[in-house]
Amino acid sequence: MTRYSLTDLGWSDHFARQRKDVDAHLIPARISEVHRSQLVALSESGEHRLIPADSAGAYAVGDWVLTDGTTALQRLDPITDLHRRAAGHTVSDQRIAANVDTVGLVTSCNADFNVARLERYLALALASNALPLVILTKADLCDDPDDFRRKAERLSPLVTAITINAKDPEDVKRLNPWCSTAQTLALLGSSGVGKTTLRNALTGEAEATQDIREDDGKGRHTTTHRALRPTLAGGWLIDTPGMRELQLSGTSEGLEELFDDIETLAARCKFSNCAHASEPGCAVKAALKDGTLDQSRFDRWQKLRREDQYNSESIAAARARQKSFGRVVKEAVAKSKHKRGYEE
Template identity: 85%
Template sequence: MTKHTRADLGWSDHFARQLSEDDANLLPARISEVHRSQLISQSEAGELRLIPTDSAGAYAVGDWVMTDGTSALRRLDPVTTLHRKAAGHAVLDQRIAANVDTVGLVTSCNADFNVARLERYLALALASNALPLVILTKADLCEDPDSFKRQAERLSPLVTAITINAKDPEDVARLNAWCSKAQTLALLGSSGVGKTTLRNALTGEKEATQGIREDDAKGRHTTTHRALRPTLAGGWLIDTPGMRELQLSGTSDGLEELFDDIETLAAQCKFSNCAHDTEPGCAVKAALADGTLDHARLERWQKLRREDQYNSESIAAARARQKSFGRVVKEAVSTKSRYKRGYDD
């Protein structure tokens, strides 16, 4: 059984400050897999299979929990959290991963590269407070991979982009700087962009990969669930299944950072509630007119802001309804209990 020290697993003062005297006989463990009825975790005692004391959705791969060796008794507040609106019609917030140092946004130097989708991923990463790293795969199959790198880096001064041949171990080793010394790197991206190939090179695993369709550069899912894995460089890697749907929620801070140029212009408008449409004294319209702002970028900013606001408000309303319903149920149970005691007496 492989054992890791707390430091090996990424423990820091942030988590140590959350401990109390009640935790004296408990063990910290880091969650490596989340399943419906159990959590697989890594600790100084080795791998532990824990019973969750909350719904499975309350936990994310990378979380730290306090355990008695059997149950996950308490989840510690994370340093960073990646989350999105759950796919489909459910009005829920889905936690993707926690305590990630760097988010590797994987796309490829072909038809998969999409600026609008990449901005979505970047907003998610920036809102989590993790560092965003754009990883451009299939560089060996592209005549000018640096052109894709320049497009990615133009999206924000906060973006670091790197072009990689995922099938060349020496080239992939350039990513070791982001997943060594107990640091955690999470890989996000579409299916078929090479995430599994990168994972194999970084962890030494031999997971099979799937091919992609030549007409649209899309692939099939290889990774079926999120998991925390040790890297050969001494850090941790979280690989995620390819995302066909990524709706933003609670990422307003990330959008402000990503579109800082537009946010700065909007603050200079004559009216604080300017819609950047027909209002006089609009600094955004002036930038469009003189060519310093791209109209397509403005439309993407507006679309993502509307989506984030709508989903955030919908999720908040759903939580309020659930909380109210919970109070009604609790009061009903209490009333029934009082009635039964009176009847028995």
């Protein structure tokens, strides 16, 4: 088995500072896989199967933990943290990946390219404090791939976009600067856009790939769970299953960065609580009227802001209820013990 130094694994002063005043016998390890009842982690001494001290959902691939070799006793605060509202009816936050330097948002130069969906991914990436990189695959099957690249880069000055033929290993090497020398690149995107093909080229693995369905152009899931894997360039890659549901929560800062042009206009409105509907002195309405602000972009901004606020408030309320219920249970247990002691 290949052994890695802490530096190879992405260790930095940020984590070293958190290690101070902690039992010196505990070793740092980076989570490479998260399962229901155990974690797989990498350290200087090799691979470990760890028991999570908390629920498995509290950990994400890419996290650093301190361990005695058996249990993940302490999770260190991450530098970057990708998360979303959990899919389905559960009101909770789901961590996707941690300590990622760059989030590769993978879409393709065909019907999969969707501005509204790409903005969701961008808001998620920016809110995590990681760098966003739009990776446009299937460039070899498109007459003008640069047209898709320009559309992506117009979404924000913070966006870098690159067109790639995922089936050409030499072309994929253009991604090496984002996953070399201990840098971590995470791939996010829908099924069928070429994430697994990119992963194979970047890591040297031979994971099976599946064709997109002919009836609707959508892909089938190939990656079934998130995993941290070493790249041929000396860095790390986190591949993720295709996401068909991406609900934003806690991403207000990411939305502000992504829609900085609208946020700047909103700051010029006469009223600080302007809803940009019928208020006088609304700079946003003026921009919409003179055409300097696109109506569809404004509509997407409002929709994402409402969704993020609603989900964030719902998750906060759910956590408050859980804490309140926990206190009630503790008080009931304490009263029961006191009563038994009195009766005895």
